[in-house]
Amino acid sequence: MLNWDSVRADFPVLNQQVNGKPLVYLDNAATVQKPRIVIQSLVDYYERDNSNVHRGLHALSMRATNGYEGARTRVAKFINAADPAEIIFTRGTTESINLVAHSWSKAHLKPGDVILTTEIEHHSNLVPWQQAAKASGATLKYVPVLGENAEGGLDLDALDELLTPEVKLFAFTHISNTLGSINPINEFCRRARAVGAITVIDAAQSIGHVPLDVRELDCDFLAFSGHKMCGPTGIGVLYGKQELLDKLAPDETGGGMVVTVDYEGATWKPSPERFEAGTPNIADAIGLAAACDYLDSLDRDAIAKHDHELGQLAYEKLSTIPGIRILGPVKDRCGVVSFAFPDIHAHDIVTFADKDGLALRGGHHCNQPLMRKLGLTGTTRASFYIYNTAEEIDVLVASLSRIQKFFGE
Amino acid sequence: MSDLSDLYQQVILDHNRRPRNRGKLPQATRVAHGDNPSCGDQCSVYLNLDGDKISEITFDGNGCAISQASASLMTTQLKGKTATEAETLFNEFHEIVTSGKEPEDISDVAAFAGVHAFPARIKCATLGWHAALNALKGEDVPATTETHND
Numbered sequence: 001m002l003n004w005d006s007v008r009a010d011f012p013v014l015n016q017q018v019n020g021k022p023l024v025y026l027d028n029a030a031t032v033q034k035p036r037i038v039i040q041s042l043v044d045y046y047e048r049d050n051s052n053v054h055r056g057l058h059a060l061s062m063r064a065t066n067g068y069e070g071a072r073t074r075v076a077k078f079i080n081a082a083d084p085a086e087i088i089f090t091r092g093t094t095e096s097i098n099l100v101a102h103s104w105s106k107a108h109l110k111p112g113d114v115i116l117t118t119e120i121e122h123h124s125n126l127v128p129w130q131q132a133a134k135a136s137g138a139t140l141k142y143v144p145v146l147g148e149n150a151e152g153g154l155d156l157d158a159l160d161e162l163l164t165p166e167v168k169l170f171a172f173t174h175i176s177n178t179l180g181s182i183n184p185i186n187e188f189c190r191r192a193r194a195v196g197a198i199t200v201i202d203a204a205q206s207i208g209h210v211p212l213d214v215r216e217l218d219c220d221f222l223a224f225s226g227h228k229m230c231g232p233t234g235i236g237v238l239y240g241k242q243e244l245l246d247k248l249a250p251d252e253t254g255g256g257m258v259v260t261v262d263y264e265g266a267t268w269k270p271s272p273e274r275f276e277a278g279t280p281n282i283a284d285a286i287g288l289a290a291a292c293d294y295l296d297s298l299d300r301d302a303i304a305k306h307d308h309e310l311g312q313l314a315y316e317k318l319s320t321i322p323g324i325r326i327l328g329p330v331k332d333r334c335g336v337v338s339f340a341f342p343d344i345h346a347h348d349i350v351t352f353a354d355k356d357g358l359a360l361r362g363g364h365h366c367n368q369p370l371m372r373k374l375g376l377t378g379t380t381r382a383s384f385y386i387y388n389t390a391e392e393i394d395v396l397v398a399s400l401s402r403i404q405k406f407f408g409e
Numbered sequence: 410m411s412d413l414s415d416l417y418q419q420v421i422l423d424h425n426r427r428p429r430n431r432g433k434l435p436q437a438t439r440v441a442h443g444d445n446p447s448c449g450d451q452c453s454v455y456l457n458l459d460g461d462k463i464s465e466i467t468f469d470g471n472g473c474a475i476s477q478a479s480a481s482l483m484t485t486q487l488k489g490k491t492a493t494e495a496e497t498l499f500n501e502f503h504e505i506v507t508s509g510k511e512p513e514d515i516s517d518v519a520a521f522a523g524v525h526a527f528p529a530r531i532k533c534a535t536l537g538w539h540a541a542l543n544a545l546k547g548e549d550v551p552a553t554t555e556t557h558n559d
Contacts, residue, residue: 347448347473348417351527355413364449371449377471378449406413407422407474 002302008387010035010294021357024392029177029336029383030361031227032208034291038230041290045283053282054256054273068282071289072272078292079222080213081239088245088275089285092236093204094124096223097171099238099275100200101128102251104169104221111137114166116197118143118154118183119373120176123366125202129171138168149327150179150374159191167197174206178365178381179328180311180336182206189219198244204228208295208385209334210304214239226284231291235284238275245271252277303386310384311335314393318382321400327379335384338365344407346380352406353380356399415523416530417474424478429485434467439547443470443540445532450476454484454540461491463545468537475521475530480537482517492545499538506534 008014011033016023025033045067051060053068069084076084090096109115115129119142133140143159146152163170170192174185185201192199198220203212208229214222221244226235240248250257250268254277259267268274295303314337318326326339340346346362353360363378364371371378382396434455443452450472457465466487468480483502487495502518504510509525512518524534 345471345473345477347450347530347533348475351416351473351530352413362448368449377451406417407425 002298002306004306004386004389007298008389010037011387012036012039014387018357018359019355021355023359024357024395025359026382026384026388026392026396027359027361028385028388029205029228029365029381031233032230032385033387034232035230035294037294038232038287038290042232042283042287045286050283052279064282067286067289068280071285074289074292075237078296079207079239080215082215083242085271086214086239086242086245088238088240088272089280090223090236090238091234091281092225092227093202093223094128094236096221096236096238097125097200097202098128099251100221100223100240101132103248104198104244105132105136105138107247107249109133109136109138109168112166113138113168114164115140116143116162116167116170117141118172119145120150120154120179120181120367120370121171121173122177122202122204123368124204125171125173125200126369129169141167143172145179145370145373148374149325150181150370151327151329153181153329154183156184156187159188163191163195163197165195167192167195169200170197171200171202173202173204174212175209175334175336176328177205177336178338178367178370178379180315180333180338180383181329182210182332182334185219186217189217193218205334205336208291208303209307211300220244226288226291229288229291230294231288232284235281235288237288240271242271245275248275250274250277254278256280298386306386307335307384308333310388310390310393311337313390314382314384314396317393317397318400321397321404323404324400327374335388336381337383338379338381340376340379341404344403346378348407349380349400349403352403353396353399356395356402358396358399360396416527418520418523420482420517420520421474421478424481425474428468428477428481430467430488431481432467432469434465437465437467439544441540441544443536443543445472445476445536447532448473450533450536452476452480452537452540454480454537454544456487456541456544463487463490463495466541468540470537472536473530473533475524476533476536479521479534480540482521483537483541486518487541495545496542499535499542502538503535506531 013033049063051064053065072084072087076087144155146155189199200221201219203224207224222239227233257277311333350360350362362380437455439456452470455467466484506521506524509522511522
């Protein structure tokens with residue numbers, strides 16, 4: 001049994017007051033806080049090992065290279081990839097998805113092909129596919145979401161009709177950053193394979209919350225960011241199956257990714273170097289490996305259970321507030337709860353809640369088309385992580401009740 | 410620490426609850442649209458000129474209490490004013506929301522002085538004004554708060 005109080009003590013930033021109140025950090029879908037062990041790994045690297053990687057023959061360069069490549073191996077183990085060469089370090093989920101949307105699409109998509117995605121995607125898993133469709137002449141289609149509050153999940157009957165042999169690529173999120181809904185990604189991967197489509201999973205919201213096994217999923221690509229799993233900002237991952245990466249052209253070219261260069265041209269190294277032109281983000285890759293160690297030390301099934309319980313409790317307690325509209329599923333949700341009041345704008349709520357020490361997020365959450373479909377301009381979002389408590393949900397509910405009174409007077 | 414009642418003064422709450430001159434102006438000769446991409450607030454300003462004076466002005470859109478109240482109060486201020494006078498009024502308003510200095514003549518605009526303590530909200534307060542000034546210039550291009558330094 002995990003001791004959640006001691007987990008909370010691992011995060012120095014949480015021990016502070018904001019506007020005279022204890023900080024209640026509920027903006028975890030945007031980014032999560034960092035445990036001491038991750039912060040220390042960055043300090044250690046910069047104080048002892050800092051150097052450039054690869055081709056270095058001196059001691060520090062070898063240490064930096066070992067740290068960086070060791071991080072790749074650590075991340076591969078974290079998602080059960082078959083080989084570290086399947087792990088490409090990027091700046092984050094957005095860059096990871098863009099790499100596939102540029103390189104894979106350019107080589108494989110033509111007019112008449114279909115890119116399939118869903119109505120609930122974050123802009124980072126939507127706009128790159130719109131661009132890829134425009135560039136290739138392929139058609140972009142969306143799996144619809146059901147219910148006036150998107151409580152019904154994605155329409156699996158519509159998926160039957162949409163998933164035709166023309167679909168060459170199916171890109172979908174694992175956990176919605178706005179709805180808190182969990183997509184049946186095993187089923188999506190299986191059904192995409194049946195029509196010969198490759199799969200791209202946006203795991204930004206799930207990577208730090210639920211165990212992920214790319215070999216069990218048998219997905220083709222999976223993208224995530226380090227900063228949403230206790231790691232630093234500026235580092236992310238694209239997982240890709242080896243046989244796909246071997247055939248994929250680089251999106252960026254330059255130093256570090258070439259075998260030979262002459263005045264006429266160049267040849268590429270294999271994956272992952274082929275996709276990592278220039279000096280990589282060494283320190284933050286090492287920090288990400290420390291985050292993998294940290295999360296594995298806690299028991300990732302227990303983390304998933306905690307996340308689910310807080311999300312469910314928040315949904316139930318928020319439901320008692322008169323006039324509130326809560327998005328996403330009633331059951332089987334994770335710790336992202338987004339809600340709206342008819343006459344109070346999300347930004348007024350966030351400003352007000354900040355005075356109670358609460359960190360919330362208000363707006364469209366990079367889900368503009370979904371907001372429009374639901375007839376909303378934005379919502380307020382509370383999102384939870386391993387250090388949050390049931391008492392903090394009470395602080396949220398009490399603050400919202402005061403806000404309602406203030407604007408309703 | 411600045412208090413929330415400084416930000417949300419009664420004048421602002423009142424204009425938010427009962428916005429003045431809200432809605433499209435069907436015969437408007439000048440229209441401009443404002444967007445705040447960082448928060449999704451939108452504001453359109455419609456106006457007619459009688460000579461060089463604003464004879465009619467309305468707004469619509471959606472956004473937080475600050476942006477809606479500011480646009481509402483602005484329409485009440487700008488009616489009957491010339492483009493030059495409107496620009497002067499905007500400069501005064503801008504000074505109030507960025508410095509927190511209340512104007513010498515006590516007016517409803519003073520209610521926005523509290524905004525200066527909430528830098529993220531200054532753009533909310535100026536959104537409608539940017540749209541109105543664009544409309545006056547005859548520039549039916551979207552006013553975006555991102556192109557301004559406030």
